Amino acid sequence: MIVQRCLENRNRKKLMLRIIFLLIVFAFLVDFTVTLNAQVQQLREVLGTFDQDYKRGNMTRLTTDFKKALKKYGDGKESQKSTVLQSFLKKMEDNGELRAMEKLETEWNDYVMALGKHYDSNESNLRMAIFESNELMTEATNRKYEQGLISYTNGLNHLADLTDEEFKMMNGLRFPNETHLRTRRQTRHTVGQKYTYDPNEKLPVSVDWRKKGMVTPVKNQGVCGSCYAFAAIGALEAYNKKKTGKLVDLSIQNAVDCTWTLGNYGCRGGYMNPIFYYATKFGLAMESKYPYVGTEQKCKWQEKIAYATDKGYAAIQRGDELGLMHAVAKHGPVVVGINGSKRPFRFYKSGVYSNRDCGDLNHAVLLVGYGKHKTYGEYWIIKNSWGTDWGRKGYAYMARNKGNMCHIATLASIPI
Template sequence: MRHESVCVFTILVWTGGFHYLGYTTMKFLIVLVAVALAANALSDREQWDEFKLKHGKSYRNLAEETRRFAIFQDNLRVIEQHNAKYERGETSFARGVNRFTDMTKEEIKKLLNRKPSPKTGNTMTAAMINATVADSLDWRAQGAVATVKDQGDCGSCWAFAAVGAMESAYYMKNGQLVQFSEQQLIDCTTSYGTVGCDGGFMQGGFEYAHDNGISTEDAYPYAAKDQSCQSTTVFLTISSFVQIEQNEDTIKSVVGTVGPVGVAIYADDIVSYSSGVYDNPSCPNSSEELDHEVLLVGYGSENGQDYWLIKNSWGTNWGESGYIKLARNSNMCGIAQDSAYPVL
């Protein structure tokens, strides 16, 4: 007959007073903890599989996938911790898993390649605007905003901001929504101070469209990489562009009268934004830290909180179908520092 020795032990716990737990109870608790940990790991794995499928992710080998899964888990914990605060009403926005969740902060930073703007052109001030604007406005409802696009792995946000502003300006003047070529700006504006997928600024795109004109996206399609400048048919030439005074009231007046405008923001922390009004007082707002350019298409209020409605260039699976509501009247993430729009 085989005999197994069992080490019997006790543990002291606090349950309103000190009590002893025997071996059987302790073993049960250990099993519970193990099950809980296994369930959490399974949940992570399920979300990982869903993430890869949804965003078309594939990796060159098992080692790379293992590394990416570890990054994904770290980012997932941050998202979960933040959303717990959101559920308790301690923050005004939620975070979520998106195509950036397997990337490190350093890798994401490389995609945020907005270069410092020379801010040339005429400057629009509040004194130049003599109009009362609506309390809330969404230019999408007027048909003045093209569909959300995806810049991919090319640091070309500046080209999307410039093209978005030109698309909306063309609609405001002609009542027709035509999509213009971001790739043309990426390929052809290096003499204006931009560096293609390595970054730029919308003013360089405006200056190019003034001097050379711009083609449609169909004629010069997006490739998400640097190419040589190609000869193409010009569809639109702009007459100038206007820099807006660094004041949110002025920006609101311009958006309310002229239409959507391009703006620069600090975007490192918004990559995991999912919904709600992004209000983060720790988001840097100095002009030196702006690293992303987007299209400002309206403004409004949600649950008593004023916001800017912003169209991003990270696809419709990011944020609120490609958009973010950014808190208004506090220069959130530097939104008042650099904004401009083209004049046709």
């Protein structure tokens, strides 16, 4: 009986010890959970602060708040440390995210200051995100160039903070709709002809009309789809130089404002050949008499300011790069259509541009020569209308005799 009671007491004590142990474990878990929840809440609060700073576009404040949080929760006294926050903040620091944010803010501020751009905080945040995306793309392109995978480089320019819709407006090659097709056919029949040449004629190895004083300075169309007018006027300026011996800037605005009835759409795009037809019928003013403003206006042409004329135009056979080469060598700068909407072209900096993913025709440029690079092969020299901050001071080299690169020989013509 005594033994039985001793066993019962011992079992009772064991049970009590187990209960006490379980209570201690439970209390520890409760305390740990409360502590962990508190740390998670602290993390949420810190991240909320970061998020507010970023939404306001205040990168300086974001950097400051990050450093404060790191000091308080990562490097402070033991009693202040939060293992969750410490791990998170240290990871951000080790990954270089803080340095990347500081670098981006510095580059963005330098960019807008250099170009004299001004944005409020909300728009600045949006523009900076666009800028960052384009910066990452150009860096990726240049890595490919360094690896010998491509033949051109990219660089950020004044177009780096534009939205896709804004940039799309600068690709203004547009064909007449059904309403103007009849006018287009009449124009082609009246002043247009097919370009003919001797395919066996020996041509110069290289040509650059800039060196012969046949090309006016690079201009900037702005956010107006007038590339077609810049290209056509550039060809007419060279044509006029050959005819008169004088290189004169002709009025691009005259072409933008006054060719609506011929199938063009002002700043909403157009086509080059109607401008050649217009010059035949009316004559174009000089730039000084009818300056470019980059917006649509009522036509202000007057007979007394008409200066330059032509006799029509000749169209090179579609896809004929030899014919295009002949036209450049024997006649002068040629207007061509290309695809100009891809980001590698938008941020072209140097080298010979080549891109098999070009897309459809949507941009017009002036072809001013051709040549051969010792490493990257044959190229065309194009004059763009996006200002001297683009490319090689407004010009680019594009691959020649590589399957009609970016459709450069698909839509080409010259004034005659």
